[in-house]
Amino acid sequence: MKKLSELKVGDSAIIKSFVDDDIFIKLMEMGCLPGEIVRVDQIALLGGPISISVAGYQLSLRVNEADMIWVEKMDEQY
Numbered sequence: 001m002k003k004l005s006e007l008k009v010g011d012s013a014i015i016k017s018f019v020d021d022d023i024f025i026k027l028m029e030m031g032c033l034p035g036e037i038v039r040v041d042q043i044a045l046l047g048g049p050i051s052i053s054v055a056g057y058q059l060s061l062r063v064n065e066a067d068m069i070w071v072e073k074m075d076e077q078y
Helices: 021-029
Strands: 012-018 037-043 050-054 057-061 069-073
Touching: 012 021
Parallel strands: none
Antiparallel strands: 012 037, 012 069, 037 050, 050 057
C-alpha cells in the first residue's frame, strides 16, 4: 500500500483506509470511501494541492490530507 500523495499523475488506485477519524469523516462527506477508485489528475508544483477524480467528480486535496489516505495502486488506468 501507498499514501495517495505518493502517486504520480495518471495513476489510479483504490482507497483502502485513513490515518485518523477526523480526516475520514471529512473525506467521506466528499465521496472518498474505502473501495472507491481514485485517479490523480494533476499535482501542483512546490507542494501545492493534488487534484483527483473520485466518485464522478474532481476534488483538490492538500498534500497533508493526501498523506492520510492509504491506497492500493491499480495496474490499469481508470
